[in-house]
Every structure is written in C-alpha cells, then in structure tokens.
Amino acid sequence: MNSLFPTSADFIRFAPEIVLTVVGTLLMLLEPLTGDGKGEKPQLRWLAIAGLALAMAAAIFAYGDPGPAFNGMLLVDGFGTFFSVLVIGTGLLTVFCAQDYLIREKQENGEFYALLLFSIAGQCIMATANELIILFIGLEISSISSYILAGFLREDRRSNESALKYFLLGSFATGFLLYGVAWIYGLTGSTNLATIQATLAAGGVNPRLLALSAALMFVGFAFKVSAAPFQVWAPDVYQGAPSPVSAFLSAGPKAAAFAIFLRVFTTAFGSMADRWAPVFWGSALLTMIVGNFAALRQDNIKRMLAYSSIAHAGYVMVAVTSHSTVGTAAAMFYLASYAFVNVGAFAVVSYVAAKGEKHVGIGDFAGLAARQPLAALVMTIFFTSLIGVPLTAGFFGKFYIFKAALDAGMVWLTVLGLLNSAVAAYYYLRVIVVMYTHEPSVAVNELEPASSGLQFGWVAAAAATLALGIFPSALLEFASRAAILR
Amino acid sequence: MMLPNAVPVSWYLILSAILFSMGVAGFLIRRNIITVFMCIELMLNAVNLSFVAFSYELKKIDGQLFTFFVMVVAAAEAAVGLAIILTVFRHRMSLEIDDVSSLKN
Amino acid sequence: MPESLAQQYFPLLVQILLAVLVAGGMVAAGLLIGKKVKNRVKEMPYECGMTPTGNARERFSVKFYLVGMLFILFDIEAVFLFPWAVVFRELKLFAWFEMVTFVVLILAGFFYIWKKGALDWTQTETSKAHKPPTALDLMLSDELEVAGRR
C-alpha cells in the first residue's frame, strides 16, 4: 500500500468532483448576492454550464491517467469515466432544458443549479467508487439533493408529495442497502470492492451469509434503478416532480445507480453470479412487463414516461443479467442513448405543459406538429428511439442488449423482451399520431415559441439520438473496451 | 435460568436484526409522517449496531468509522427530510401519511 | 487493561444510577407524601390569578427548526474536530489542510444561510405583513380550527 497521504495523481482523478463541488459552492454563495426580482439569473445559469463543461473536461483528462485514487476509494477506469461523462452530459442537457421552465415558474436561482451540480458530483463519485462506504456516501449525496430537487416547487402540492414519497421510500431502501454493506464488511472484513472480490475468490466465506448481504444490497440498488418490485416509487415521483427534474432523475441518477449496480455485482459478487443471475432474470422480466403494460393506460404523459423509464430499466436489467462484458457494454450503450432521449422528451413535455404544468395530458399534444413543428419533430425522434425504430439510438440499444442476452443463452428472456418492446411501441405511437394528425389543442395553441436555449437542448438531444443510431460503433467500441471490470 | 458467562457477537447481530425489523414494521404501520421517519432512523441505528459488532468481531475499527459516516448521512437526511415534511404539512395541514396520496395509478 | 477500562467507566455508571435514583425518588416522594387536591384551579397552569388563553401547545416559529438544523451541522463539525485535535500532532500540516477544507465548506454554508437572512429574527415580523400568509401562518393564527380536527 502506498503512502496514506494523497498525491497529485489522486487529486487529478478526483478532479471532476472537485470542480463540481467548487462551482456548486460558488453558485450557492452567489445566490444571495445576485438578486433581480423577476427570478431570472442567466449569469448563474452560465456559470453552471461552464462548471459542468469544465467538469466534463476534467473527467476526460482524468482518464488520461487511469487508476485508483485515495487509497483505493476511487477507481478511475473506462467504465467510471464513461458514466461520469454521461451524467455530466445529462446535467448539461438538463440545464439547457430547464431554463424556460425555471424562468416560467420564477424559480431560476442558484440553489437549483448548486443542487444539480452537487447531485452530479455524487453521481460521479458513484461512477468511480471502488469502495462501499464512499459509494454509499456518493449515493446519498446524489439522492438527498434529488429529494430536494423533486420538491423544489415549495408551493406546489404535487412537488411536495413527490419529494416526500421519494425521500421516505428512498431512505427506507437505503437502510436495506446499508445493512447489506454492514454484512459484506462483517464477512470479508473489508469494503473495498477489489479486496472483497479477492476474498470471495479465495473462498472461505460462507456462501449463504454472502447471499444474505448480496440480497440486501440488491434491494437497495434495485430500488435506485426502479427495477420491479421496487419500482413503485418512480411513477409518483416523476409525475409530481418538476419536469426538468423528472428528466434528470430518470437519466442521471438512474445511470449512476446502474453503474454501481453493475460494478458491485460483476466485480465483488461476480464469483456468485449463478446465485444472483436468476433473481435478476425474474426482476428484469417483471420490470419490463410492469413498465410497459402499466404505461398503456396512462393519459398523463409524465406518468407514461415514468412507466416507460421503468420498462427501459427492465431492458438494462436484461443486459445485466447476461453477466458478460458484452452485456455490460450493451447496458452502458443503452443507458447513454436512453439518457439523452429521456431528457429531451421531458424537455418537450415541460415546454408543452406550460405554467404550473397544467397541460400534461396526452390530448394536450394534439396538433403540436402544426403549431410547433420543431418540438413535434424532436419528440418524434425521441419516441421512435424509445420504440426502438432503426436509425435511432434506441434500436441499437435494444439490439445489443438482446444480442447479449442470446449470447448468454437466455432465449426466453429475449423472446419475452422483444414481445414487450412490441407492446411498448403502442403507447409511444399514440402520442406521435396525436401530435401529427389531430386538430391543435388549446394547450398547443397558446404556446409561445421556445427559447433558443431550450431549442438547443432539444436539437442536441435529438442529434445525439440520431448520431448514436447511425454511427453507434464509436461509442460501442469504447463501451466494450471499458466494460471489462476488475 | 443459567446465563452463559459470555455473550457472542452473534447476539448483538440478532439484536440489530430485530431492531431493524422493528423499524421496518413501524414504517409499515405508522401513520404520522414524522414517526415513520423516526422508524427509518431506528433502522439506521440497528445497522450501526451491526457495524460496530462486526468491527469488534474483526478487531478492526473501520466499522466504527462507517458508523460515523452513517450518522452524518442520517443528520443530513433528518435536516432535509424534516424540511420536506414541513412543506408537505404546509399544504396538507396534516401529518397523516395516507393523506399524501394524490399521485397514484 | 481490561479491568482498568471497566474501572474507568465505573464512575459514569454510578453517576447514571444516582441520577436515575434521585430523579425517580423525588417524583415518587412527591406522589407518596404530597396530598392530592384536585379542582379546576389546581389544574390550571398558573394557579395564582391569570387564566391561560389559547391552547397549551403553543407552536414554535419555523426559525427554531432552522436553528436546530444549524446546530446539527455544527455539532457534526465538532464531532469531527475532536479526533482531529487528538491526532493533529501526528499528521501536522496535512491534517490542518484537511480540516481547513472541511471547515471552509461548512462556513460557506453558514455564510449562505446568514446572507439568506435565516438568522435575523426581526426581519420576519416586518415581512410577514406584506407576504401572503402560508398555511403555517394560518395555523399559527387560529389554533381552534386545528384543535377541532383532533
């Protein structure tokens, strides 16, 4: 073991988090000092954007010298960097997509951006964490700031409720996770994933007790990624939270949670895959079914997207179940493609929903194509990607996932998964048809044109979706190189 | 009854398991949001006991450190959670957890 | 060594026991010796004169909550400072930097709260006048409505 005192390398590998923390603190401090009455603080917004961009640069730079940091607390590798960049990118997109909403609700202030950055910092920690305690703290940082963000509209009943539910159930599930951590610590005498892996590989740890801790941790992680039967919180929370926040929640924290899920279960518990794979199998199937079928009946589009995000978590679970580098790579690719799509879709929703989120019914999207063609076009791109129509990122996500599943010999899961995605297409297409073929609704008629920032957000997300759909190789190659966890 | 002349660590673990389950049970059956939240604290305390017990078993004090961090997390959660409860109360004028169910289906 | 530790904590144990005994004993004595007079006047908070108005359960301002929360946070800081102070000699400057980072971050939070005006209690009354009352204010104003719900 090298010296306990951190070296410069340690700090470089921790740079993204440092940048995010510093900028976030700066935002927090500037908040009381910058005050113009009409709740609009572009300077803070740009500061946040700059901070995120800088953090992304830092993350990429840190990858130049991969390796462990802070006595093995962190492990900067391709996998971690992939997810760090992903969550930071999601954050950037969220900032652009949120601005109209925040200004409309007179809520654009430093706190929002500060919390966003802190939450992202937590997710970066999760992405690179190689030790259960720092992982837990990162998870809590991300979660607690998400709770606050979900309840950010103090005066809105739905926002309160979603925050409360998210908070209560979230900490409840965290309790289970922590219990699992305690057990794994007790059994292996360490919380460092590498050490745990080595200890388990060496054997001598009682498999049944090990399964105990694995199960407890599974509960915690499955909750965070909203995998059945722990998905119950997601629809309510996403529906009640402010749309930009829902967008962020369904993309960033979920991706980070999957990152730790994958890392822990493929490295630490990799040796006992035969025990956990069947449980994942069931959970994946259940998740897909619950998400897709419950979404069929939704008229509130935010809730529909919430269920769809559950369904997509199910697909990723399929990839995790296959427990192979191919599967891991597929999951990474899928999460990347899904993050952009979802943030974009929610951005359009928040745009149509108008002040106070009055118009969140699917009927409110009627005739969007006639009035706001750009919004309709990007929404179509996002939804086709969610359906999995070729030439969009979603198609390849599914393709790789099911290919990985077949390589792992899970024919039935593949068949059922494909059936699910066949069902899923229905509720997305419903919205598309409504947008293109119906007479414009009241909601659509009274829409003001979107701000340039929001439009940029849309176009960026849509472009990313198509780019990943037409040239997936680059990202996939990186993913499959990064997917080898050890 | 004759008491054993020493307590194995496993008893502490079982105590912690019992307390944990109590917390869960409270979460399920209580209606006052604050009490429900307290049940979460109970769960965390139970876990802390496990940590400390294990650290005794292993004769390593890492476990105690984890307990520190858990406490900090608990404190932060308490601060935020209670704030959220305040906002909820402001609109609902009630702390009945079943009154907070307008988002459903 | 083991015994010594036990001895080390023995006084604490004794003190706790004493405290319990004294407190319990006093209550018990009161119950046993004191003679019971039960009437409305006796039950009143202020036996002599003034009749209490409103509900006994008086509500606190949300300020208390904010202060309590601040207390927690600095409490945590203190908790971390203690072992730091103990090992400071061994780790020298390095530890100093660590703690500075930590404290600076927390002080930043303190500054933020301060600037936000959570700490000056006078401002509230003035601003309450022109702000629309939230549900909590309404509650503060009429206890009876809530009392009726019970």
Next chain:
Amino acid sequence: MIPMPNLDVLGFLVLATFAVLCGLSVILQKHAVASALSLVGVMGSLAVLYLMLGAEFLAAVQMIVYAGAIMVLFVFVIMLLNSGSERPAKARYFAYLVGIPSLLAFLGVISFFILKELPNTSSVQFGAFTQGGPAPVGRLLFTQYLLPFEVTSLLVLIAIIGAMVLAKKEID
C-alpha cells in the same frame, strides 16, 4: 473471570431488553413525542452497547449527534407542527396481511442464518477491544478514510441548502 453472570452478559441482556422495549414503544406509541423519546431511549442503550463493544468515542458521538442533535430537531419539528396523536387507523389490509408476514420471513431468514451459519463468533468482553478511542479513530479517519470525510462536508452543504430552499418562508 468472575464466577457470577458477569457484567457483559447482564449488561447486554438488560440493555438489549431495554432497547427492544423502547423500540416497541417507538412503533406503538400513538403520540409522536412519545415515540421520539422512546427512540432516544433506544439510542441511549445502543450507546452503552457501543461502549461494551469497545467503541468509546462512538458511544459519545452517538449521544451527542443522535440523541443530542438529531432527536432534538425531531422534537422541534413535532412541536412546530404540533399534530397531536394519530387518528384512529383506517384498516390497512395490504400492509398488515402482506407486509408483516414478509417482514417476519425476512427477520426469520436473517436470524436463522446468523444462528446457523455464524455460530462461533468471539464472545464480547468489555474492554477486550480498546481501539475505539478518539486517537485511533482520528488516525484512521484522517488518512485512510480522508476522502469520505471530506465528501461528507458536501453532504452537510446539501442539507443546508435543502433546509433553506424548502423551509424558508418569509426570507427573501
């Protein structure tokens, strides 16, 4: 050793019983304040158990942070919102008929495996393990666990912001 049932056994049994009783009263008391006080009881007994497990400093912190600060905050809020005792319960069949049994199964499985698979754990003797003082803790905390320590400050910041954002009323 002492022939009588010694301090360890007696202390554990007493404290455990106390803790469980307090726990029960936490989840059975109708009034929030009562629950809170019972929770303090649990924490107190846990603190002493920590002490017996050789975590001296932790025991102190347990009292200072948990019983001293967190619970105070709870009580503050309870008094602030001053919602009296809970309303008589609407029947909650799902929670009772599904939740409690599965909870019992959960507890059963865990304790079964603790007893069956974890038989020969070392017996706890007060003072047998004395690394729990502030010095060793600090030594480890500020070297090995330096990063978590620093990161927790971020947690604290978030808590501050959150409390302000959500609880601030007339401010700003």
Next chain:
Amino acid sequence: MTESQSLWLIPILPLIGAALNGLLGRRLPKMAVSAIAILSVLGSFLWVMKCLSALGNLDTPHAEHYFTWIQSGALEIGVDFMVDRLTRIMLLIVTGVGLLIHIYAVGYMDHEEGFSRFFSYLNLFMFFMLTLVLAKNFLLVFVGWEGVGLASYLLIGFYLKEKFAGDAGKKAFIVNRIGDFGFSLAMFLIVITFGSLDFTKVFEAAAKMPVEAHAGILTAIALLLFVGACGKSAQMPLYVWLPDAMAGPTPVSALIHAATMVTAGVYIVARASVIFDRAPIALDVVSYIGLLTAVVAATIGVTQYDIKKVFAYSTVSQLGFMFMACGAKAYSSGIFHVATHAFFKAVLFLGAGSVIHALHGEQDMRNMGGLRSKIPQTFATLCFAWLAISGVPGFSGALSKDEILIAVHGKSEWMFWVGVVTAGITAFYVSRAMFMTFFGEYRGKAHPHESPLSMTGPLWVLALLSAAGGYLMRDLVHSIGPETASHGDHGSLEFIIVAAGLLGIGLAAFMYLMNRGLSQSVAKALGPVYRLVYDKYRVDEFYDAALVRPIQAGSESVLWKGLDVLLIDGVVNGVGRTASAIGGILRRCQGGHVPSYATWIVLGAALVLIGFQLVGGGR
C-alpha cells in the same frame, strides 16, 4: 467488383424530397411541393436506370460498402447496398410504379388539405422501401421494414379526422408489430447461427448446410421470417389490416398496399430462398398459408360492395398466389407475379380512385353503374387491368399466373386445382366489380366527371404495362433464379387455367350483365320473346339461387363475418384489450399510499432474500 455506382443516391433523393416537403412544405405553393415530390422520385428512377445499364446483366451481384455500422465482437454489420437480379426487378417496380403513382397523386390529392404532409410521407415511404430493397444485410432490410411500416401507418392515419382511419391504423400497427416481432427474432437467430447478418455470408453458410428433413434451426429461421412476411404481406391470419388500410387515400392504397410494401414479404422469402430451400417444412407452410389466403380472400372478395375493399381482398388473394409460388420453390415466378400484379393492381386501384374521385368520394358499387360512357378513359384503362388479372391470354397477368399454377402443379395436384378454381373466382369478382361499376345504368346521385390528365396519364402507362409488361420483364425475371417449369409444354394446364378465367368472366357477365340488360328489355318485350326471356330469367334465377346466393351467403356468413370479422379481428383487438386490462391491474397496485409501497419493497426484499438462498445454492 465493378466500380461504385453510388447506389446510395437512389434512396437518398426521396429522403431529401421528404425532408424538404416536411420541413418547409407548409410555406411552399402546391406546385413546388408536387414538383419536389415527383422530381425526387423521378431522379431516383433515372438513377436506377443509369445504374442498371452500367451494371449490365449482373452475372455477379454488385455490392457497395459505405461504412461499418456496428462492430461488436465478431459481429460486423455495414451499411452495404447490393444490386443483383432480384433487386433489379424490385428497383424497377418500386421506382417506376412509385413515380407514376406520385404523378397520379398530385391530381388526386389536389383538393385535400395537408398536401405537403402527404407527399413528404409518401417520399419517406419511397426512401424506406428502396432501402429495404437495396439492403445487403438483414439489419438494413429491417430498417426499411420498420420504416415502411411507420410510413404506411402515418399514411393510413392520414384522414384521421374520421376515427375509423385511426382504428385501421391501430390494427395495421398491431399486426405489423407481430410481423416485426417474428422478423427480429429471425434476425437474432441468424446472428447466433451464422454470426453475421450479411446476405452473402449468411447464404453461403446456409448453402453448405443440409436440407432439414425435420424441423431444425433453418426451419425456425425460415418460419420466423415467414411470420414477418405474413405481417407485411397480409397473409392468413395477419391479413386483416389490409382491407381496413383502405381508409388511407387511394394512391396510398395503390402504392403501398398493392404495388410495393405488401410485396416486401414475398421479396424477403425470395431473398432468403437458400434458407427456405433447405427447410421443406417451412416451404409447405408457406404454400398452404398462401393457398388458404388466396381462397379465403377471393371468396370474401365476391361479397364486397365497396369497390376498394374488393380490390383490397383481391390483393390479399394475389399475394397468396405469390406465396404459393414461393412454396413451390418457383421464386422467380412469385417475383414475376409481383411485377405484373404491381402493374394491374395499381391500375385497378388508381382506376377505382379515379372513379371515386369522379363520384366525389362514393365507394359503394351499388351507387355506381353505367360509368363507361361518363369516364371512358378510366374505363378503358381499367379494362386492361381487368383482363390482366382475369388471366386472359395476351395480358401479362396470364403469364405470371400460369407460371405459378404450373409450378404448383409440379408440387401437388390438388393445390393446383384449388388454385385454378380460385383463379376463376378472381376473374369472377373482378368482372363483377367492373360490370356493377361501368355497365348498366347509373344509380348514383353525384355528377361524374373525367379525371385530369395527371391522373389518366399514369393510368394509361400502367394499363399498357399491365398488357405488355409481362413480356418485357419475363426474361429479366427468369434471369433471377432456378429455371422454373414455365418453359416446356404445359398446353393442357395453361388451357385449363385460361378456361377458368374466362369461365369466371362469363359467369359474372351472365349474372351482372345480361340479366340486367335483358331484364330491361323484358319490360317492353313482346309475348314470344317473353317466354324465352322468362325462361332465361328462370335459368338466371336458377343460377342465382344455385350458385351466387350460396357462394355469397356462405362466404359472407362464414368467411367474412365469421372468420374475418369475428375471429381474426377479435383476436387482434383482443390482444389490445388484454394488454390494457393487465395495465389496469398493474395500475391498481399503485394506490399512491406510501405504506403500501413500502409493503411492496418489504415483500420484494423477502422474496429476493429467499431467492438468493434457494437458487443456485447447490451449484
């Protein structure tokens, strides 16, 4: 490998057209919109011509690799286009017929709103269809496959002001998803079997595999592909969507639901002929399904009064013929029929469209009649198609249909005879439609007017093609595949087939023409003639009672009402209903109460805990 022909231009041009019309069509005048639409397709047609002439007779397929699409492990999938003799035919059909229909649509959609939207969708469809045809690997085919589905979905739902169109779109959607499901599953099977999706690689590997006497992996692949084909090409039992799809504008029906998209299924079967040849079981399934479809659809066609419905069912039944051909390994004959059918069915639909256009949206044949004088050009062109589909010698329809039936005869006797009868029925109901529409006296109210040149022009071209096209394309087609039985002496068989066709026409004439014509004269006829006429009338009634009524009643009650409406619609809608029912149940689990949510979590925790203990512990 010849030098690059930049085939990518062929699909890209329509895409550009679609983009232009879609994005700024709303601001452009109709002239510009239609110009963009037509020119883009014309461009790709001309480019096809140029490429084909440059490529010569394609002894070896011409392939072009643009970039590597996926590179995951061993699997490498590129964006590759390929032209071989099969593709050549399809390209000519798609671009040629597509071009004509675009021109026609300009006239037809003139008064419709959403003009630019319509054409951008239509061009989008062309893009995907051409991608499908040009693709060199299954994945790219799937791109087109999904794309044409999407486009047709949008186009069917084009008149979504009426709810009906919405439902039709929905049904089309569900059925197509079933098909896509089969296709994608087949694709995955191919990946894990051959480790590639590239046509050349896959088929080379497959060619080395033995013929599967019993169901094996190839059979599975073939059957799954065929499920996909059934969805796209409206075969039993997935054909229900096609008749409803007629809710879309007529040019759409002509282009997508007659000429091109619905033949994609046949194309993919022909494309995968190597696999099908080695899976005899699958081949049998194909031919049985094809036969069944042909018969059922034809008999249903007899009963319909909506002119477009008649042609829709006839399309289904013709597709059945094509699959029969594939089932008999006569892939080239199947493709041949695709070509000829594209011509005459396009005429039938466009003609029908022209009639509807003339009658201001009237589609019920009972309100038509005697139109041959009112809209002579439409009538004249339709006659070509009519004779072609009825298999009258000298028209292209006869050629392909004869080939198919002869091939079927080579496979099995009884199927041949059923096919012949079906051919007769086909001739019967098409003639019936013709007579009810154009002969007799006009029974409608609207004032018919001949369609503009932009509509009649394409009609004429296609009409001539449906006469001569067969002769033009025969060699091109036969260059595709294994030498079919068509050559050599089958005089007797051909005679039988032709006879069946003529019989059908005659019967129809007898019942819908003479009957009517004579019965008119009966009124003013004198005694001696009267008896004769009376007898005639008797005979006619006899025919009516003995033949028509039973057929109509039977197919009406059993096939159409029973099978089509109740059973298959029931199943298709049932799928939807069950799904949403499950959704309802799941929603009920979301009561919004935190404790019940927590209960779910605890339950899950217990299950996971136990699961981890029970599962895999032994292993």
